[in-house]
Amino acid sequence: MPAALPIRNRPIRIAVVGLGQIAELMLPPYLAHPDVEIVAACDSNAERLDRWRPAFGGAAMTTSLDELLAMPDVDIVDVLVPTPLHGDVGVRVLEAGHHLQLQKPIARTLEDCDRLLAAATANGALLRVLEDYVFFPPLVRLREIVRSGELGDAVGLHMKVVNTGRGGWDVLPTAYEWQLEQTKDGRGMLVFDHAWHQLAVATWFFGPIRSIVGWIGETEVVPGFALDAPATLAWEHHNGLRATLDITLAVDTYWKSDFYSCDERVEVTCARGSVRCNRISAAGRQEPSLEIYKDGEVRSFHTLADGGDAGFIASTQHMVHVLRGETSEVVMDGASARHVLVALLAGLDSSADGVHLRHLD
Ligand SMILES: NC(=O)c1ccc[n+]([C@@H]2O[C@H](COP(=O)([O-])OP(=O)(O)OC[C@H]3O[C@@H](n4cnc5c(N)ncnc54)[C@H](O)[C@@H]3O)[C@@H](O)[C@H]2O)c1
Known part of the structure; x- marks a missing residue:
């Protein structure tokens, strides 16, 4: 028991x-x-x-x-x-x-x-x-801003990941071994493993996804071995909001990072302005981690905890709250994670079948 x-x-x-x-x-x-x-x-x-x-x-x-x-x-x-x-x-x-x-x-x-x-x-x-991204403080703040309605209704979500081979920590070779093995059946490191984060964030922002299309290419990184980029996923949530994610491999670009070295952006466009998260894993271009644009002015956030470990720290705190009975929101529970998996696999299938829109229902 x-x-x-x-x-x-x-x-x-x-x-x-x-x-x-x-x-x-x-x-x-x-x-x-x-x-x-x-x-x-x-x-x-x-x-x-x-x-x-x-x-x-x-x-x-x-x-x-x-x-x-x-x-x-x-x-x-x-x-x-x-x-x-x-x-x-x-x-x-x-x-x-x-x-x-x-x-x-x-x-x-x-x-x-x-x-x-x-x-x-x-x-x-x-x-x-x-899922540490849904605890990453700039993304938590971004979601609060969108939900507050101060920028009007959300009308679009744009996400971007630039992966590189330079910067950040030295990942254990054994971690690469099984990740590279996964790429062989089309569930690879950049789309299946990493885009999981972005689809999890998207559903946490805007609820379930109803349709998705994937267009996944490949780039040879060592002779005989290719990674699953460039790649694009586009989808529509049940609430009608459309979203895109672009994944690019820029092997020789250097990103400053204490952890993984990919550069990530998340921007929600609303009817009256937009709010953009400028980093998650790597520090990117050293911009403030969150910026709001509204009525010709930009407001920047400079004091949010935004290191690559910040989501893990906040997630641990939340797990303790769950086990202590201080919240009933598990984040992520099995059903939410299952929906992300269904959407991700549908995006991969659509690419494999010739880039046709996939309806989840
Ligand atoms: N949240 C994130 O941002 C994030 C980032 C990286 C990895 N991950 C996830 O974490 C998981 C592990 O990834 P990783 O990069 O740490 O891999 P890894 O290969 O570095 O580590 C896995 C460890 O598990 C051990 N192991 C394997 N089989 C075992 C078994 N049957 N019993 C006990 N130990 C066993 C291995 O010896 C190894 O030390 C994956 O699911 C990956 O997707 C999440």
Whole structure:
């Protein structure tokens, strides 16, 4: 049986599975949070356990998932393994009687996604998908501004990602291995893995998507290996709002970043003006992270927390609120994550079939 919720009057006890690249962003907010205790960690690669052992104090460390799942006194398991393993590892966590937090994308296939949702329901467990972008403070502020109506009705959403090979941290080679493997069946690193963030943000802004079209190209980066860009997705929400996302590969461009090095923009155009987020992962051109244009004037935000880790910190805080029963909004719950996956797969299918509009209903 999963831990009874809400959890009050004691720390939240987390077990982590997978201590690779994203653990570098996920774990520091746990370690810094007074209400969170990392009680156990598992990675099939013992070197990754050694990387974190000094920071984890008395936490149990193991290379065996079975061993971790048999441990008592675990409230929630945070799964940070490669996406192709989300279905199998996530279902095992749920069937072992734990609440589950899973990285985005929820799964590589709808079948795995549905197995996860069914296992969560059958075991009475919480399933939360970690989508840090919907906690990134400039995007949170942007959404508030649009919803306030001060710029009139929203009439369009424009998103852009420029990926590069320069700047930011050195990603673990093992993280690239499985990501590159994924590209082979058309669910690749730049569109399937990364555009997940943008579709999650779009649905969080404007609700479900009703139609989508994808036009996905490829660029050879090393002989015999191509990445899934340039790529464009265009879609319409049920509320009628149209949106576009452009993904470009500019291999030799340098972006300043302490984390991943892609440059990202999100702009919502409203009837009387617009509001634009100028960075997410990388610092981009060092503009203020949020700007409003209205009636011939620009208003800039200079003090929002806008580092590449800011969304992870805020998401951790929210997860604690959920487990403490201080909010009923899971963000993202399984159903919301499933909708993002359905839309993303429809966009990929439309490209594969010759760029035809796909209706989700
Ligand atoms: N939120 C974000 O912005 C963001 C960014 C990057 C990655 N991610 C997601 O995080 C997940 C992991 O990505 P990553 O880049 O950290 O990959 P990674 O390859 O660097 O790390 C995965 C880790 O899991 C371990 N592992 C693999 N199988 C295991 C198993 N069965 N049991 C225990 N450990 C196992 C590996 O040894 C490795 O250390 C993916 O789903 C990815 O999409 C999210």
